Each structure stands twice: as structure tokens, then as C-alpha cells.
Amino acid sequence: MTTVAVKPATMAQALTRALRDAMAADPAVHVMGEDVGTLGGVFRVTDGLAKEFGEDRCTDTPLAEAGILGTAVGMAMYGLRPVVEMQFDAFAYPAFEQLISHVARMRNRTRGKMPLPITIRVPYGGGIGGVEHHSDSSEAYYMATPGLHVVTPATVADAYGLLRAAIASDDPVVVLEPKRLYWSKDSWNPEEPAPVEPIGRAVVRRPGRSATLITYGPSVPVCMEAAEAARAEGWDLEVVDLRSLVPFDDETVCASVRRTGRAVVVHESGSFGGPGGEIAARVTERCFHHLEAPVLRVAGFDVPYPPPMLERHHLPGVDRILDAVGRLQWEAES
Amino acid sequence: MTVMEQRGAYRPTPPPAWQPRMDPAPLLPDAEPYRVLGTEAAAKADPELLRTLYAQLVKGRRYNAQATALTKQGRLAVYPSTTGQEACEVAAAMVLQERDWLFPSYRDTLAVVARGVDPVEALTLLRGDWHTGYDPYEHRVAPLCTPLATQLPHAVGLAHAARLKGDDVVALAMVGDGGTSEGDFHEALNFAAVWQAPVVFFVQNNGFAISVPLAKQTAAPSLAHKAVGYGIRGRLVDGNDAAAVHEVLSDAVRHARAGGGPTLVEAITYRVDAHTNADDATRYRGDAEVETWREHDPIRLLERELTGRGLLDEAGIEAARQDAETMAAALREHMNQDPALDPMDLFTHVYAEPTGQLREQRDQLRAELEAEACTGPEGDTHR
Numbered sequence: 214m215t216t217v218a219v220k221p222a223t224m225a226q227a228l229t230r231a232l233r234d235a236m237a238a239d240p241a242v243h244v245m246g247e248d249v250g251t252l253g254g255v256f257r258v259t260d261g262l263a264k265e266f267g268e269d270r271c272t273d274t275p276l277a278e279a280g281i282l283g284t285a286v287g288m289a290m291y292g293l294r295p296v297v298e299m300q301f302d303a304f305a306y307p308a309f310e311q312l313i314s315h316v317a318r319m320r321n322r323t324r325g326k327m328p329l330p331i332t333i334r335v336p337y338g339g340g341i342g343g344v345e346h347h348s349d350s351s352e353a354y355y356m357a358t359p360g361l362h363v364v365t366p367a368t369v370a371d372a373y374g375l376l377r378a379a380i381a382s383d384d385p386v387v388v389l390e391p392k393r394l395y396w397s398k399d400s401w402n403p404e405e406p407a408p409v410e411p412i413g414r415a416v417v418r419r420p421g422r423s424a425t426l427i428t429y430g431p432s433v434p435v436c437m438e439a440a441e442a443a444r445a446e447g448w449d450l451e452v453v454d455l456r457s458l459v460p461f462d463d464e465t466v467c468a469s470v471r472r473t474g475r476a477v478v479v480h481e482s483g484s485f486g487g488p489g490g491e492i493a494a495r496v497t498e499r500c501f502h503h504l505e506a507p508v509l510r511v512a513g514f515d516v517p518y519p520p521p522m523l524e525r526h527h528l529p530g531v532d533r534i535l536d537a538v539g540r541l542q543w544e545a546e547s
Numbered sequence: 548m549t550v551m552e553q554r555g556a557y558r559p560t561p562p563p564a565w566q567p568r569m570d571p572a573p574l575l576p577d578a579e580p581y582r583v584l585g586t587e588a589a590a591k592a593d594p595e596l597l598r599t600l601y602a603q604l605v606k607g608r609r610y611n612a613q614a615t616a617l618t619k620q621g622r623l624a625v626y627p628s629t630t631g632q633e634a635c636e637v638a639a640a641m642v643l644q645e646r647d648w649l650f651p652s653y654r655d656t657l658a659v660v661a662r663g664v665d666p667v668e669a670l671t672l673l674r675g676d677w678h679t680g681y682d683p684y685e686h687r688v689a690p691l692c693t694p695l696a697t698q699l700p701h702a703v704g705l706a707h708a709a710r711l712k713g714d715d716v717v718a719l720a721m722v723g724d725g726g727t728s729e730g731d732f733h734e735a736l737n738f739a740a741v742w743q744a745p746v747v748f749f750v751q752n753n754g755f756a757i758s759v760p761l762a763k764q765t766a767a768p769s770l771a772h773k774a775v776g777y778g779i780r781g782r783l784v785d786g787n788d789a790a791a792v793h794e795v796l797s798d799a800v801r802h803a804r805a806g807g808g809p810t811l812v813e814a815i816t817y818r819v820d821a822h823t824n825a826d827d828a829t830r831y832r833g834d835a836e837v838e839t840w841r842e843h844d845p846i847r848l849l850e851r852e853l854t855g856r857g858l859l860d861e862a863g864i865e866a867a868r869q870d871a872e873t874m875a876a877a878l879r880e881h882m883n884q885d886p887a888l889d890p891m892d893l894f895t896h897v898y899a900e901p902t903g904q905l906r907e908q909r910d911q912l913r914a915e916l917e918a919e920a921c922t923g924p925e926g927d928t929h930r
């Protein structure tokens with residue numbers, strides 16, 4: 214057997230391939246958004262699609278997010294499968310009226326007669342030195358809206374697998390793409406067929422015995438690093454990558470927490486009213502008797518996303534995670 | 548009876564709503580953008596004004612070049628240049644009285660500076676030390692607005708409030724061609740028209756919204772034509788003709804101040820540089836097009852007019868250049884100093900009074916910083 218050296222793909226390239234494969238497999242799949250055509254998107258995720266599939270299938274729209282998502286609703290009503298790009302997290306907000314009032318609840322409103330298979334791609338999160346309105350973590354808004362699925366990859370393979378699954382889904386799926394992982398690479402070989410990940414399954418990225426770090430998206434690599442660093446302090450941390458926020462994989466998460474007895478939820482968005490509160494509550498409800506300590510949260514501060522020169526103080530990093538892990542020695546303290 | 552016959556038989560007296568509310572003709576923009584330089588109109592222009600415009604354009608061009616250079620040195624995170632659009636930027640600031648308000652988009656740093664805001668403070672957003680570096684009330688300049696078109700309803704509200712209070716204040720709101728597709732653009736124009744608010748909407752049509760050309764943005768004859776649907780005046784001007792932009796905007800401001808309501812002004816111009824330093828413009832446009840626009844450069848146009856009429860000589864040109872150099876040197880010097888940042892500022896301005904949670908988080912960060920001061924910062928910025 215000959216081994217060919219394959220250049221590892223970036224997460225952005227994996228997403229491009231997912232779009233291309235989905236478009237090739239199903240003529241109903243249409244990509245649209247601002248600058249997605251000629252330019253290939255500001256992050257180049259739609260690079261080459263307009264050339265390959267034509268401007269009717271990969272369309273530069275007028276600059277209007279409510280219009281982009283609103284017309285996608287109509288297109289989906291008529292049998293297409295729109296994949297829309299919101300250029301940056303905070304620029305999706307003009308589309309929230311369409312998202313919340315229509316996209317999320319059309320199936321429910323029509324007693325199942327009018328499902329909307331729309332994929333909404335949102336580059337999100339900080340850590341790239343972006344100016345104001347380019348670093349929001351908006352997952353809590355999406356999670357709080359019934360009728361939407363919300364997924365967020367942390368690895369290159371998952372980026373491919375989750376986006377394919379989102380496009381294949383008959384329900385609207387918000388795909389939150391961690392901007393700062395767009396250029397990350399891992400062992401995924403772009404030449405090999407990649408698995409389509411079913412939506413709703415978390416995965417244990419690193420097994421451990423002393424405590425579980427529950428995390429997703431941009432915080433996964435940070436937690437992996439924290440887990441390595443924690444070994445020096447005698448902690449053997451398990452890292453669970455949620456991959457899907459809605460639906461939530463209680464089974465994987467709770468199985469892990471039952472094994473370790475301790476848990477910390479880690480994410481970039483603020484903690485008050487953020488995803489961590491929901492996760493901590495679920496874990497507590499299901500694993501109360503297994504817990505040796507309260508479920509802690511390590512999150513961004515409850516402030517509007519700071520300017521780039523201050524973001525390193527805002528983002529949850531290894532030290533802050535280790536600090537929380539230290540606080541899990543509840544019995545010893547009280 | 549057929550449907551047609553039925554229709555024919557039905558002839559009610561038209562209700563009032565069927566009457567046209569006004570004659571749209573005076574609202575319509577001229578087919579050709581208004582020009583002053585190189586035309587008869589130039590003779591009537593005030594030479595002093597033209598010379599001031601010239602000095603401002605030269606300074607503005609230098610500012611754009613300097614700011615772009617600062618991105619290459621890593622001193623600015625990003626800079627959306629207005630090279631080629633200086634006439635619009637400068638005129639927008641110049642036509643306003645001190646009591647008036649400017650509502651800039653993220654691209655309009657130059658207009659903000661021309662309005663009198665400190666150049667370093669105007670660049671704070673783009674440098675990344677804070678979101679807005681200046682006090683909006685000091686020069687009556689709203690924060691540079693990154694989400695597109697969202698500043699337009701603000702301008703309408705402010706102008707409306709001023710009028711309710713009996714103040715003689717006009718708001719001038721700037722937006723790009725792409726921004727005119729946003730819902731907020733529509734809502735702002737409609738509110739302003741219905742309220743007859745003293746607002747000037749100023750669209751700099753520079754050909755592209757990042758990569759998307761105007762033809763994919765709108766099917767209207769011009770962006771100025773959109774005004775008619777709202778019942779306000781639309782005006783089309785050559786955005787590279789500083790005298791023309793100044794005249795059209797002045798007229799719109801006067802009209803608003805006199806209670807005539809809003810005007811939508813579209814300036815036809817061109818973004819000579821890329822969208823920002825992070826953009827690759829070769830993906831969506833050719834050099835030939837850019838070159839054509841360099842020929843129609845705002846500084847060139849005005850210089851030709853002024854020298855042709857003996858209002859400017861080599862010494863005058865040199866003096867303007869020197870002036871711009873001095874400004875650039877000062878900007879360079881200030882931007883090369885590291886801003887003194889206090890991480891605790893993260894919590895200072897979230898609420899008038901910090902909440903309990905924020906106080907806790909503030910203490911947490913303070914403890915982290917103290918620990919860091921003892922051990923020294925770790926290599927990883929996110930640690």
C-alpha cells in the first residue's frame with residue numbers, strides 16, 4: 214500500500230467541502246449571503262462554489278440579513294434547501310425577527326405541514342482581534358428559541374460532518390462556526406470520505422477520572438490544554454465536547470459526570486443567562502447524588518464583548534479553568 | 548356578465564387615498580450627477596471655500612495613507628480607507644454647524660476627524676483599545692457605527708427630538724451603497740419623511756459593498772431615486788467634485804433647517820483602495836477600472852480648477868502638502884505609543900452602577916492580575 218502525503222485541511226476548507234458535496238448531491242441546496250459568490254465569503258468558506266454551481270446556486274444577495282433569511286423561508290417553502298451565511302455573529306441580529314417569528318416556528322405553526330430545511334451558518338466568538346460587533350457569542354439567543362437546532366464544531370472533521378448533517382436536516386439548524394478555529398488543522402484527511410455526524414451527540418475528547426470539563430466550539434482546544442496542564446497538579450480531567458447545544462446530549466454528559474463526580478462548564482459567552490446555567494442545572498437534576506461539588510462555570514464576563522486589546526482578559530483561558538478545577542475540592546474546603 | 552364587464556360597470560368616486568399626495572417631479576434627482584468643477588458653475592463658487600476644500604482634501608488623503616500604513620505596522624487592527632472618497636468625507640463635516648450632529652458609519656473616520664475630533668481618538672475603535680475613543684457630545688459626533696445602516700434611525704430620532712425641543716439642529720447620517728439595502732435604511736427614511744425630521748441622508752456610492760457591485764445591490768435607476776418613494780427629495784452628485792458635494796449637502800442642510808424635511812443625497816464616487824487592509828480586491832475587480840477612477844480623482848479635479856483659475860500655485864500646493872505632512876507625523880507619533888489600558892475598565896461602564904455579579908467578576912479579574920504581576924504573564928495570551 215502506498216501512502217500519499219495529504220495536506221491536512223483547515224476547518225474553513227472542511228466547511229467548503231461540506232457545502233460542495235451537499236450541493237453536488239442535491240440540486241435543491243442553495244448557498245446565499247453577502248459576498249459568498251465572487252469573493253467566496255470573507256472567510257473564503259464558499260470559495261469556488263459560484264464558479265462550480267453557478268450564481269443561481271451560490272448567490273451574492275443584497276446586503277440585508279432579514280431579507281436573506283426571509284427569502285430563504287420562501288425558498289424552503291417551495292422545496293429548496295437554503296444554506297445562508299450571516300457574515301459575522303453580530304450581523305445576524307437584523308435577521309432575528311425572521312429567525313424567531315418564522316424560521317423557528319413554521320413547522321409548529323403549520324402543524325407539521327411546512328417544515329423549513331434551512332441552514333444558518335454563523336461565524337461566532339472572539340479571540341481573533343476583531344473590532345466591535347465581530348466577536349459576539351450569541352449561542353444563548355439561539356438556544357433559547359424553540360424550533361432551532363444549534364450545533365458548533367470544534368474539530369475539522371466535525372465541521373464537515375455537522376454541516377452536512379445540518380443541510381440534510383428537515384429542520385432549521387444554526388451552525389455556529391468558531392471563527393478562531395477556521396484556520397486550525399487536525400488529522401482529518403480531506404481525501405477520505407468524512408462521516409456525517411448525527412446532530413445531538415456529544416463526544417468525550419479526552420477521558421479522565423477526576424472531573425469533567427463540559428465545553429464546545431472555540432473552548433474545546435482551551436479545555437484540552439487545561440486538561441494537559443492539570444495533570445501536573447494531580448487532576449485527570451475528562452473533556453466532553455458537546456458539538457450540539459440543541460438537542461442536548463444529556464446521556465453522554467451525565468455518564469461522564471457520574472464517572473467523575475465533578476464538573477465545570479466552559480464557554481466564551483457570558484455566564485449570567487448563558488448556556489452554562491442550563492447545562493449546570495441539567496447535570497444537577499440528573500446527577501445530584503453523584504456530585505461531589507457544585508457544577509461550576511467558567512465563562513466570559515457579563516460585559517459587552519471587549520475591544521481586541523482587552524479580550525484576553527475576558528476570554529476563559531487555561532488558568533481560569535484550572536482555578537475552577539481547584540475549587541472543585543468542595544469537601545476539603547467546607 | 549364577464550369580469551371585464553363587471554369592472555367596467557363599477558366606477559366609484561375615488562376615495563382620497565387614490566389621489567396622488569404630491570407631485571413627485573420636484574423630488575426626483577436629475578439624471579446626471581451634479582457637477583461644479585470644470586463647469587460654468589465653478590465661476591460662482593467662493594474661491595476661499597475652494598481653497599479650504601483643497602487643503603482638507605490633501606490632508607484627508609494623507610490621513611488615509613498614514614492610517615493604512617499603520618495597519619501594516621500592526622498599530623491599527625484594521626482600517627477601511629476612504630482614499631478617493633475624501634471629497635465626501637470632508638464636505639460632510641464642513642457643511643454642519645457646531646450644534647449639528649454627524650452620524651458616521653465605520654468607514655467615515657475622516658469625516659469624524661474633519662469635524663474636529665482628535666485623530667487618535669477617532670482611531671480608537673480601529674486600533675482596538677476601546678469601542679469609541681471620543682466623547683460623542685463634545686463634537687456632536689455619534690460613535691462610528693459598524694452594523695450597517697443602524698445609525699440612520701438614530702439620526703432621525705435625534706433630529707426629531709431636537710425639533711421637539713425647539714432646537715435648530717440638523718443631523719447628517721452617512722451610509723454606504725450596500726447599507727441602503729438594509730431594513731433600517733428604509734425605516735429611517737420613512738420615519739424621517741413622515742416626521743419631516745431635519746435629517747440629511749448621505750449615501751457614498753463607492754461602487755462596492757465589500758465585493759458586491761451596485762448592480763447586485765439595487766435595481767433602482769439610482770440610489771437617490773429611492774427618496775421619491777418616501778416622499779422626500781433625492782439628489783445626485785459627483786462625489787469626487789468637492790465643490791459640488793459641498794453645495795448639494797449645504798443645500799440639503801439648509802432645507803432641513805428651514806423645516807423642509809429630509810433629503811437623500813447620493814454621491815457617486817469610488818473606493819480606490821480595497822474594502823479594508825484585510826480584503827483582496829483583485830478577486831472582484833480589475834485594475835483598469837481603478838485606473839479610470841484615479842483619473843477622476845477629487846484632489847486632481849480641484850487642483851486643476853484652482854490652478855487653471857490662478858487661485859493656487861506651486862507654493863500653495865506645497866504648503867497644503869506640508870500641512871498634511873505635519874498632521875501625519877503627529878498621528879504617527881501618537882499611534883506609535885502603546886495605549887495605557889486598564890483591564891478593570893472591562894467592568895467600569897456596563898451599568899451606571901455595577902451589578903453584584905459584575906463586582907464579583909471584577910474582583911476575580913483583579914486577583915488574577917495580581918497573581919500575574921507576581922509570576923509574570925504566561926506565554927499564551929489566553930491563559
Ligand SMILES: Cc1ncc(C[n+]2csc(CCOP(=O)(O)OP(=O)(O)O)c2C)c(N)n1
Nearest residue numbers: 304654693694695723724725726755756757
Ligand atoms: C448588518 C451588517 N451586515 C454585514 C456587515 C459586514 N460588512 C461590513 S462592511 C460591509 C460592506 C458595506 O458596504 P457599503 O454599505 O457599500 O459601504 P462601504 O464599505 O462601501 O463604505 C459589510 C457587508 C455589517 N457591518 N453590518
